[in-house]
Amino acid sequence: MNVFLSILGSGAALPIGARRCSAQVLNIAGFKLLIDCAEATQDRIRYNHLKLQSLNTIIISHLHGDHFFGLPGLLSTMHLCGRTEPVFVVAPQGARQVIETTFELTGNHVGFPIEWQEMDFTEGEQRVFENNRCFIDAFPLDHSVPDYGFRITEKPRSPREPIVYAYCCDTAYDEHLAEHFRGVDLLCLECTFANDMERLAAERKHLTAGQAGRLAQLAGAKQLLLTHISARYREDEPLISQARAEFPNSILAADNMRIEIKK
Secondary structure: OOEEEEEEEOEOOOOEOOEOEOEEEEEEOOEEEEEEEOOOHHHHHHHOOOOHHHEEEEEOOOOOHHHHOOHHHHHHHHHHOOOOOOEEEEEEOOHHHHHHHHHHHHOOOOOOOEEEEEEOOOOOOEEEEEOOOEEEEEEEOOOOOOOEEEEEEEOOOOOOOOOEEEEEOOOOOOHHHHHHHOOOOEEEEEOOEOHHHHHHHHHHOOOEHHHHHHHHHHHOOOOEEEEOEOOOOOOOOOHHHHHHHHOOOEEEOOOOOEEEEOO
16 A cells, blocks of 8 residues: 655745645555645645645644634635535644634534544653544644644554654754654654754744754655755755755755655
8 A cells, every 4th residue: 555745835934936835645555644824825735636625634843824824715725616525634733622612603603523632742642533544643842832743653554664754843953853753764854944044943943944854864764755844945955955964864845745655
């Protein structure tokens, strides 16, 4: 069974030029998982020929707008298109209140159940989702609001070893993070800034490209995918070179990119 990742948005903070803000769809043997949901995510879903109603599980890393503001509109569109099946949402504490208040104040509603798993923990790692295709473990990150990374592990369905994907965005640099994604097949890390902006990255609790590469090296990941790119960088350089100086098997995410994750 193949595992594919579709990049819907790879930019940070502002949807500018060729980069929309954070959103991805992970497809594990037909189970489609939406990871983060910035504004215009539903448009990117259509553009990439993905079926909106095939998404039944959504995980949100944190409640900053460039990761979360697309969720009310996406849920509303699902309703307008006649959805009746439940949607399962894993998100930080407060996400449910935001969505329910938005619908209440705007007179909108959805005609399907939303099942919430709200995360509110500050230490360690917790299992937040499991079905017959995968299980998802979440771990806290160091950012300006409660924020979580995810390790998504495929359940064995063939003779090969299960594929493991990790998503970690946004966070300050901390070498201990590597323990949460040790040996993963594909590691997706933010690299908001180039190395010459390390002080600003620390102030805003983000990573530089070199720091992302260093974490991938410490974790023994097989491949590094760099995302959450600041709008100040319109080309691959210098980010990709700085990451590869620490971890050669690094690639830079681009909107509408589709990646097959392999062992």
